Amino acid sequence: MDKQEAPIGIFDSGVGGLTVMKDIVERLPKYDYLYLGDSARTPYGNRSFESIYQFTLQCVKYLFSQGCHLIILACNTASAKALRTIQQRDLPKIDPNKRVLGVIRPTAEIIGKHSQTGHVGVLGTTGTVQSESYLMEIEHQFPKLSIHQQACPMWVPLVENDEYSDPGADYFVKKYLDLILDQSPDIDTLLLACTHYPLLMPKIQDYLSSDISVLSQGPIVAASLQDYLQRHPEIEKNCSKHSSQRFLTTDTAEQFDHHATTFFGREVSSKHIKV
Numbered sequence: 001m002d003k004q005e006a007p008i009g010i011f012d013s014g015v016g017g018l019t020v021m022k023d024i025v026e027r028l029p030k031y032d033y034l035y036l037g038d039s040a041r042t043p044y045g046n047r048s049f050e051s052i053y054q055f056t057l058q059c060v061k062y063l064f065s066q067g068c069h070l071i072i073l074a075c076n077t078a079s080a081k082a083l084r085t086i087q088q089r090d091l092p093k094i095d096p097n098k099r100v101l102g103v104i105r106p107t108a109e110i111i112g113k114h115s116q117t118g119h120v121g122v123l124g125t126t127g128t129v130q131s132e133s134y135l136m137e138i139e140h141q142f143p144k145l146s147i148h149q150q151a152c153p154m155w156v157p158l159v160e161n162d163e164y165s166d167p168g169a170d171y172f173v174k175k176y177l178d179l180i181l182d183q184s185p186d187i188d189t190l191l192l193a194c195t196h197y198p199l200l201m202p203k204i205q206d207y208l209s210s211d212i213s214v215l216s217q218g219p220i221v222a223a224s225l226q227d228y229l230q231r232h233p234e235i236e237k238n239c240s241k242h243s244s245q246r247f248l249t250t251d252t253a254e255q256f257d258h259h260a261t262t263f264f265g266r267e268v269s270s271k272h273i274k275v
């Protein structure tokens with residue numbers, strides 16, 4: 001590794017975070033990026049708080065060891081279950097000048113601007129939904145908004161197993177969309193609060209009527225990161241700028257590259273690592 005390199009770290013339990021990284025790189029192309037997908041242990045969605053926290057912390061420490069000063073947890077489950085503890089308990093001990101940011105707060109900050117009816121549906125993993133992080137964050141930003149949540153535990157496995165565009169996926173797309181729409185006829189905005197879900201977007205949109213808008217997080221997180229870097233020059237100056245993108249996985253590189261190329265929209269060549 002180039003000694004000067006201080007990439008922005010991007011972490012997800014698997015390949016889902018690449019849907020966010022794609023938008024980040026498009027908006028902020030000059031920075032170096034280091035993506036880490038914990039594919040050997042994906043999905044995180046149904047795991048305990050302790051497992052998600054320990055796995056995420058291991059990956060965060062690994063990215064710090066590779067020169068990252070700033071890490072984005074491009075994973076809602078890790079943002080919901082591990083971020084606060086890492087920020088409050090671990091970071092002060094590891095290095096108080098480093099930063100770890102999540103994807104829930106930036107999403108909560110803008111979601112209310114998208115709904116006319118004041119009813120928003122949040123689709124996420126079981127871990128994200130049970131944490132109630134979206135309910136708390138959105139309530140703080142938009143107290144009048146009604147939030148309806150639905151866990152979609154089969155969607156990440158469909159995506160990670162390359163089944164997201166097959167006819168078999170239709171059953172589970174319909175199942176969870178029906179469950180959330182049954183919660184209120186007034187829902188006009190659905191948030192894909194899992195970074196894997198944008199791969200299911202064509203099927204989701206096919207099933208929904210056109211008066212329901214569906215939001216994915218990539219553009220939201222990319223805009224929020226740009227704003228953060230402008231407001232924090234002391235962090236921005238530590239991020240190296242050679243427009244490089246590298247990819248790490250805890251599982252086999254071949255498996256990761258195959259999926260990642262689809263998620264990222266161009267050829268990805270990753271390296272296997274042990275955290």
Ligand code: DGL
Pocket residue numbers: 012013014016017042043044045046074075076077078125128156193194195196
């Ligand atoms: N992409 C992760 C998220 O945003 C997926 C979680 C999982 O591994 O289940 O929540």
